[in-house]
Amino acid sequence: MRVLLVEDDPTLRAQLRAGLQEADYAVDEADNGRDGHHLGATASFDAVILDLGLPVLDGISVLKRWREAGLTLPVLILTARDSWHEKVAGIDAGADDYLAKPFHMEELLARLRALIRRAQGLASPLLQCGALALDTRSGRVTLNGQPVNLTSHEYRLLSYLMHRPGTVVSRTELTEHLYAQDFDRDSNTIEVFIGRLRRKLPPETIETVRGLGYRLAAPP
Amino acid sequence: MPAADPHWTRSLRFRLLAATLIAVAVALVLAGLLMAGLFRDHVMRQFSQGLTAQLDQVTARLEFDASGQPQIDPQALTDPRWSRPYSGLYWQVDGANNEQQRGVLRSRSLWDATLILPGDLLADGVVHVHEVNGPDGARLLLVERTITRDELRATPWRLIVAGDLRETVSAVARFNGVLAASLAALLVLLCAAALAQVAIGLAPLRALQRRLTLVRAGTAQRLDGSFPHEVQPLIDEFNAVLDRNAEVVARARTQAGNLAHAIKTPLAAMSQAAAVALQRPQASADLATLVEEQVGVARRHVDWHLARARAAAAQGLPGARVMLQPVVSGLLRVMERVHADRRLGLQCAPMAAELAFAGEVQDLQEILGNLLDNACKWARHEIHVGAAPIDSAGGARLRIVIDDDGPGIEPDRRDTVMARGARLDESVPGSGLGLAIVNELAGLYGGSVRLAAAPIGGLRVEVELPRG
Numbered sequence: 001m002r003v004l005l006v007e008d009d010p011t012l013r014a015q016l017r018a019g020l021q022e023a024d025y026a027v028d029e030a031d032n033g034r035d036g037h038h039l040g041a042t043a044s045f046d047a048v049i050l051d052l053g054l055p056v057l058d059g060i061s062v063l064k065r066w067r068e069a070g071l072t073l074p075v076l077i078l079t080a081r082d083s084w085h086e087k088v089a090g091i092d093a094g095a096d097d098y099l100a101k102p103f104h105m106e107e108l109l110a111r112l113r114a115l116i117r118r119a120q121g122l123a124s125p126l127l128q129c130g131a132l133a134l135d136t137r138s139g140r141v142t143l144n145g146q147p148v149n150l151t152s153h154e155y156r157l158l159s160y161l162m163h164r165p166g167t168v169v170s171r172t173e174l175t176e177h178l179y180a181q182d183f184d185r186d187s188n189t190i191e192v193f194i195g196r197l198r199r200k201l202p203p204e205t206i207e208t209v210r211g212l213g214y215r216l217a218a219p220p
Numbered sequence: 221m222p223a224a225d226p227h228w229t230r231s232l233r234f235r236l237l238a239a240t241l242i243a244v245a246v247a248l249v250l251a252g253l254l255m256a257g258l259f260r261d262h263v264m265r266q267f268s269q270g271l272t273a274q275l276d277q278v279t280a281r282l283e284f285d286a287s288g289q290p291q292i293d294p295q296a297l298t299d300p301r302w303s304r305p306y307s308g309l310y311w312q313v314d315g316a317n318n319e320q321q322r323g324v325l326r327s328r329s330l331w332d333a334t335l336i337l338p339g340d341l342l343a344d345g346v347v348h349v350h351e352v353n354g355p356d357g358a359r360l361l362l363v364e365r366t367i368t369r370d371e372l373r374a375t376p377w378r379l380i381v382a383g384d385l386r387e388t389v390s391a392v393a394r395f396n397g398v399l400a401a402s403l404a405a406l407l408v409l410l411c412a413a414a415l416a417q418v419a420i421g422l423a424p425l426r427a428l429q430r431r432l433t434l435v436r437a438g439t440a441q442r443l444d445g446s447f448p449h450e451v452q453p454l455i456d457e458f459n460a461v462l463d464r465n466a467e468v469v470a471r472a473r474t475q476a477g478n479l480a481h482a483i484k485t486p487l488a489a490m491s492q493a494a495a496v497a498l499q500r501p502q503a504s505a506d507l508a509t510l511v512e513e514q515v516g517v518a519r520r521h522v523d524w525h526l527a528r529a530r531a532a533a534a535q536g537l538p539g540a541r542v543m544l545q546p547v548v549s550g551l552l553r554v555m556e557r558v559h560a561d562r563r564l565g566l567q568c569a570p571m572a573a574e575l576a577f578a579g580e581v582q583d584l585q586e587i588l589g590n591l592l593d594n595a596c597k598w599a600r601h602e603i604h605v606g607a608a609p610i611d612s613a614g615g616a617r618l619r620i621v622i623d624d625d626g627p628g629i630e631p632d633r634r635d636t637v638m639a640r641g642a643r644l645d646e647s648v649p650g651s652g653l654g655l656a657i658v659n660e661l662a663g664l665y666g667g668s669v670r671l672a673a674a675p676i677g678g679l680r681v682e683v684e685l686p687r688g
Contacts, residue, residue: 027545083582088554088585091558
């Protein structure tokens, strides 16, 4: 999953980046509203964490411009603790959730997971695909109740696919959503990880749709 | 104040004095001119009346001889000045129509001089007054009258009496001198009076200045003493500002003290734990937990005091009014979006459009936001919001009711949740401050928060606030 982090405070940004990366998110970041808006409008993200008090262009304006341009990606805004006014303005501008500063990293990750899931129309934090189950809260993957050990990259890949069961996902889309912009995008990497993942899962779980990409099918 | 203003025009004393001085000076000069004029007029009239009386005497002594030549017997005129040369009182008889006949008869006092007067012919009996230069270079006032014998084709004669004006002029000058001196003395007195008036009138302002200095120096808390009616309202206002300042400072001091005290406890706990961890490094894992926990405690205190401080600052701002419906709608939109995956039914009973809260919009948002957020956390399916105006003994009020169908709170535990930092269930995220802050805010506005059982199964929160 790839998220965009727009926050001007360098300390908080570094903490958030570290926390997000530890939770296996690919993170792109911006320290002002204009760059943030540009990134969000041009690259593909699964979610945005948007601070409201930004230099150059404030968060509410960034959000309004995205929504006016038809961008539907889930946005989590960061507000001051006691400012309900900001919360109302943010939600009315098109935010999907808010988090009042200061907050715990776990709280942020929980909200983010819920947002991404909701954006895919999934209600439960436990993603099921046949005998295969992925708990987004704990990051655990089980097959018939037995835990499957995955590396961070493998988990990201599987999680992305399990958020879109039965849908064909192209290699480009995977690259875009699994890595931050500055990552060396060699599409072969995806193939390598698909290969590794296939070895840990029952055969035919990840189908290759020739010329289009991959599809997750329910394992028997 | 424009910088171009010279310094002295900004002095009240100067303005008062300058205005008084100009007015008094103008008045005195005008009065002086008027009085001098009146006096001169009066003296001249007196003088010319005296001359006219003399003229009447001379006229009475006028006789004509057989050839029609006028005759006056000098012995018949008793005033000795008629005969003393250049005495200052003269008479003369001219032929009215003939330059040759000028001065046919003259008083002895004229000696060898002749009075020359403008040639005008008068009807019988009319007296004319002129000012002319006489003998000896003196200014003379002159009265004349034309006399005609009661015969046909008789020659008219002009009878002239003149008096020296020197005495009169010097009397007028003396009077003018005295007048000017007394007016000048009056001006000085009036200026002194004005100075005294300004000094006495402005004395309260100087007293005020001294009191202000005392206040600024910190030796006085407010402006004591009674001041004139004109200044008293200003003093009262100023004292109100001082009182409010003092109150704000006192409250800020108390709050800072409270906050410092509240934060000291977690700090002490952490310091203690750090000391223990230094001695027993294997306990450092506990240290991290404890620091986390104590930082949380400290943060709750900070949040709590910040909310209090803001609410307290909003107090005493008269005229604050905020419409209820838009605030509730905005918060409900937030709740619907944020709790979208719980698919809660948020129902808001229609409320009167003019229903308003008498206070700050942020405080209303804080109260309702926290309550709605709580309700959404606990509700299973439904949340009902309603508001209605009520009229109680405490004045016009507003009752907002928020019902949820969650687990509710047992009656005997309802007081506990209102207490600061209390959290009945640690498994649901939150600072544990929501209800306590709501309670505190409502209390600051003179309102109240009541917990009860909701008809739909869960908790009912009733908030009463002043209506705007």
